[in-house]
Amino acid sequence: MSSGLLGGHDWSGVEASLESDGWARLPGLLDVGACRATAARYGCEEGFRSRVVMHRHGFGRGEYRYFSYPLPDPIETLRTGLYASLRPLANSWNQRLGSEVRFPQAHAEFLSQCHAAGQSRPTPLLLKYGPGDYNRLHQDLYGEHVFPIQVTILLSEPGRDFTGGEFVLTEQRPRMQSRATVVPLRQGDAVAFAVNERPVPGARGDYRVKMRHGVSAVMSGARHTLGIILHDAA
Numbered sequence: 001m002s003s004g005l006l007g008g009h010d011w012s013g014v015e016a017s018l019e020s021d022g023w024a025r026l027p028g029l030l031d032v033g034a035c036r037a038t039a040a041r042y043g044c045e046e047g048f049r050s051r052v053v054m055h056r057h058g059f060g061r062g063e064y065r066y067f068s069y070p071l072p073d074p075i076e077t078l079r080t081g082l083y084a085s086l087r088p089l090a091n092s093w094n095q096r097l098g099s100e101v102r103f104p105q106a107h108a109e110f111l112s113q114c115h116a117a118g119q120s121r122p123t124p125l126l127l128k129y130g131p132g133d134y135n136r137l138h139q140d141l142y143g144e145h146v147f148p149i150q151v152t153i154l155l156s157e158p159g160r161d162f163t164g165g166e167f168v169l170t171e172q173r174p175r176m177q178s179r180a181t182v183v184p185l186r187q188g189d190a191v192a193f194a195v196n197e198r199p200v201p202g203a204r205g206d207y208r209v210k211m212r213h214g215v216s217a218v219m220s221g222a223r224h225t226l227g228i229i230l231h232d233a234a
Contacts, residue, residue, distance in 0.1 A: 006029075006078075006081040006082065006085055009026055009029075009085075011085050014026065014085075014192060015088075015089050018089060018149065018192060018193075018194070018198075019089075021181070022169065022171055022193060022194045022198050022209065022211050023169055023181070023183060023191055023192065023193035023194070024191070024192045024193075025183065025184075025185070025189060025190070025191055026151070026189065026190040026191070026192060027186070027188075027189050028188050028189065029153055029188060029189065029190040030153055030155070030188040030190075031188060032187060032188065034074070034188070035153075035154075035155040035156070035187055035188050036155075038074070038075075038126070038153075038155055038224075038226055039126070039155040039156065039224035041072070041126060042065060042126045042128055042224065047067060047068060047072060048065040048066060048067055048068055049066050049067065049068035049069075049121065049122065050065065050066050051063060051064075051065045052064050052065070052066075054133075054135065058136075059135065059136055059138065060133070060134045060135040060136045060214070060215075061129075061132060061133040061134055062127065062128060062129040062130070062133035062134070062135065062215075062218075063127070063128055064125045064126060064127040064128065064227075065125060065126050066121070066122060066123065066124070066125045066233075067122055067124045067125065067126075068122060069122050071122060071124060075124050075226075075228075078228060079107065079124060079228050079230065080107045082151055082192075082228055082230065083103075083107035083110070083147070083230050084105075084107070086147075086149045086192065086230070087103050087105070089149065090103050090147060090148050090149055091103055093148050093198055093199055094148070096199035096206045097197065097199050097206065097208060103147065107230070110145075110147070110230075110231070111231075111232060113145055114143070114145045114231055114232040115232065117143065117144050117145055117234075118143070118234050119142060119143040119144070119145055119231065119232045119233055119234045120232055120233075120234075121232055121233040121234070122232055122233075123140070123142060123227075123229035123231065123232055123233050124226070124227065124228055124229065125226075125227045125229075126224065126225070126226055126227075127224065127225045127226075127227060128222065128223075128224055129162070129165055129215065129218045129222070129223040129224075130218060130221075130222055130223075131218055131219065131220055131221070132217060132218065133165075133217070133218050133223075134165075134214070134215055134216060134217040134218065135214045135215040136214050137168070137170055137212040137213065137214040138212060138213065138214060139195060139196050139211075139212055139213075140195060140227075140229050141195065141196060142229070142231060142232070142233035142234060143231070143232075143233060143234040145231050145232075146195060146196060146231050147195070147229075147230035147231045148194060148195050148196065148197070148198065149192055149193065149194060149195060149230070150192070150193065150195050150227070150228060150229045150230060151190050151191070151192045151193075151227075151228040152167065152190065152191055152193075152213075152225055152226070152227050152228070153188070153189070153190040153225060153226040153227075153228070154167070154185040154186070154187060154188070154189055154190075154223075154225055155187065155188075155224040155225055155226055156187060156221075156222065156223045156224050156225075157186065157187035158185070158186065158187075161187075161221050161222060161223065162218055162219075162220060162221030162222055162223040163218070163219040163220045163221060164216060164217050164218045164219035164220070165215055165216060165217070165218040165219070165223040166182045166183075166215070166216045167182070167183045167185055167191060167213070167215060168180060168181070168182055168183075168213065168214050168215065168216055169181045169183060169193060169211060169212070169213050170211065170212045170213075171209055171210070171211055172209065172210040172211075172212075173200070173207075173209050174207060174208075182216075193211065193213060194209075194211040195211070195229075196210065196211065197209065197210050197211070198211065
């Protein structure tokens with residue numbers, strides 16, 4: 001998980017896909033060893049601030065754990081690098097949506113703004129699903145300060161470690177029925193996607209398109225993912 005690894009991706013292509021579809025694949029963001037090491041962290045007691053059992057809150061089935069500060073070095077490096085790569089598009093989206101909010105160059109400065117507003121809890125998380133587990137369609141907002149793009153990385157291999165468990169996105173355009181997309185991912189692939197709303201050009205300028213994301217039911221095996229959310233939680 002290095003800045004060089006992030007630099008190996010076609011970020012102009014990532015931006016183009018986010019603009020056209022609201023999501024973009026980053027194939028092979030992590031190698032197999034990094035995926036296994038990250039997934040193995042789930043069984044450790046140290047390094048996490050909380051564990052959430054999803055059915056207790058109506059979120060679906062399965063569970064996840066939020067990392068605590070300080071984040072593990074690999075997670076911190078990845079989060080900082082993703083912010084730097086996605087910040088130009090995030091600022092463009094805010095401008096087109098009529099928001100005066102602009103994201104500073106340094107991720108630490110943005111997090112300071114979150115913390116000053118009471119959003120001081122870290123949001124990177126590990127998720128674990130077993131047979132029958134799923135994640136309902138949702139948005140990870142957490143407070144007033146929201147970075148409009150987030151990233152999920154699949155740590156398990158479909159067909160070998162688990163079956164089912166597809167990553168699903170829905171898009172709601174004004175006066176239209178929702179459109180669903182299943183994003184094809186292999187172990188180590190990431191998907192960057194809109195957290196809440198994104199601008200889409202129309203005949204009278206940009207309009208708002210609302211996005212939600214979730215995971216379909218796992219049919220067999222175990223599925224682990226790493227979620228990188230770039231704002232902190234209240």
